[in-house]
Amino acid sequence: MVRGFSSSDEDKVPPHKHIIPPIPESPKYIVEPPIRTRPFRNFRGGQIPRRAPKRRVSQPSISLQEHGTYPVQAIHIAQSINIPKVISKVFSTKAARKMMERLSVVVQLPRDEKHPSYRFIAVFRFGPVVFFNVSPREIVTFVEQIKKCSEEPFLQGNEPRESFCVHVQPEIPVDSDKIVTGEYCIVQELNMKSVDVISNVMAQSIALDSYNDMVDELLSQFERLNKKVTTTGSLKETQRDSLFRTVAQNNSIFIEMVSRVGIKDRVDTAWNLSQYEEIHDGMKVEFDIDMRFEQIEFKLNLIQQNAKFFLEVLSEQKSNTLEWIIIVLILFECILMCAEMSGAGEVFFASMACNLEKYL
Numbered sequence: 001m002v003r004g005f006s007s008s009d010e011d012k013v014p015p016h017k018h019i020i021p022p023i024p025e026s027p028k029y030i031v032e033p034p035i036r037t038r039p040f041r042n043f044r045g046g047q048i049p050r051r052a053p054k055r056r057v058s059q060p061s062i063s064l065q066e067h068g069t070y071p072v073q074a075i076h077i078a079q080s081i082n083i084p085k086v087i088s089k090v091f092s093t094k095a096a097r098k099m100m101e102r103l104s105v106v107v108q109l110p111r112d113e114k115h116p117s118y119r120f121i122a123v124f125r126f127g128p129v130v131f132f133n134v135s136p137r138e139i140v141t142f143v144e145q146i147k148k149c150s151e152e153p154f155l156q157g158n159e160p161r162e163s164f165c166v167h168v169q170p171e172i173p174v175d176s177d178k179i180v181t182g183e184y185c186i187v188q189e190l191n192m193k194s195v196d197v198i199s200n201v202m203a204q205s206i207a208l209d210s211y212n213d214m215v216d217e218l219l220s221q222f223e224r225l226n227k228k229v230t231t232t233g234s235l236k237e238t239q240r241d242s243l244f245r246t247v248a249q250n251n252s253i254f255i256e257m258v259s260r261v262g263i264k265d266r267v268d269t270a271w272n273l274s275q276y277e278e279i280h281d282g283m284k285v286e287f288d289i290d291m292r293f294e295q296i297e298f299k300l301n302l303i304q305q306n307a308k309f310f311l312e313v314l315s316e317q318k319s320n321t322l323e324w325i326i327i328v329l330i331l332f333e334c335i336l337m338c339a340e341m342s343g344a345g346e347v348f349f350a351s352m353a354c355n356l357e358k359y360l
Contacts, residue, residue, distance in 0.1 A: 068167070069165060069168075072198065074203060077143055081126075086105070086149045087105060096109055103200075119132060128207055129142070132198075164198070201287060205289060212296055214249075215296055250307065
């Protein structure tokens with residue numbers, strides 16, 4: 001018997017054809033975890049836990065709406081700058097806020113009707129000066145004033161320079177790849193702490209350019225020295241003096257990069273405040289600080305190896321000279337001994353004494 005279909009059977013759906021309802025969408029806002037904390041030491045040596053700052057809640061599809069764009073200009077004006085002298089003569093006004101660091105001082109210029117926005121200047125002991133939102137005319141004026149407080153300043157127009165840009169955005173996007181690029185970086189607020197971190201990396205970058213030029217000059221000197229030794233086969237006194245000066249300069253460059261510039265050190269602000277750590281590390285990667293330092297270190301090691309070879313040649317030449325002097329003295333002593341044993345020594349020395357008495 002054939003079974004008929006009813007309207008109730010048509011409404012039934014087999015189990016394998018059940019439609020699963022869609023998963024509800026995730027919320028638009030993403031709450032990021034707090035920044036990791038880092039303990040700091042007080043003056044008694046004890047550790048006090050630092051409270052993690054609250055991070056802003058941001059959207060993954062937020063647009064880069066800039067609340068302020070500030071140009072940055074880094075200039076290497078001298079080999080060394082006297083920071084206390086700069087503070088007393090250039091930034092002596094009380095309206096300028098100052099923040100002293102181990103290698104630098106950050107100065108916030110006063111705001112007025114002509115300059116309603118923030119302006120900062122970071123001066124470093126090893127020569128660079130970094131300007132934030134300072135006009136070109138003011139940069140020329142400040143450079144001339146700071147050069148008077150420096151040692152071995154560069155000639156005007158020959159100073160190494162580097163440009164950058166800072167975007168201020170209170171809500172930073174979740175995508176961290178856009179925070180630091182080769183042309184700009186994004187900060188939530190432009191203050192003396194962020195200026196300290198950004199200017200430190202730019203100062204290291206421009207200092208590495210100067211050191212690279214110095215090392216290239218040392219390599220060219222060694223190349224000329226190798227050519228002279230290849231043609232003559234020996235070192236002259238002037239060439240020895242230049243060799244010693246080159247070795248001393250090579251050692252001083254490496255010591256200055258490690259101790260004065262602090263290439264391998266992290267700036268204190270990025271170490272104590274972890275919200276600036278990402279900007280510091282990102283800028284070091286974008287400016288290739290570690291890679292450029294390794295290249296300079298390779299060149300310095302090459303110079304050191306060549307200098308070691310020449311010094312070994314000089315020491316060998318000196319040892320050969322001393323050996324010949326010793327041989328001559330031994331030969332002279334043997335002649336005197338033979339003359340004394342043969343009896344001719346007394347006659348020879350008596351005649352020598354008589355001749356000396358005549359002259360005296």
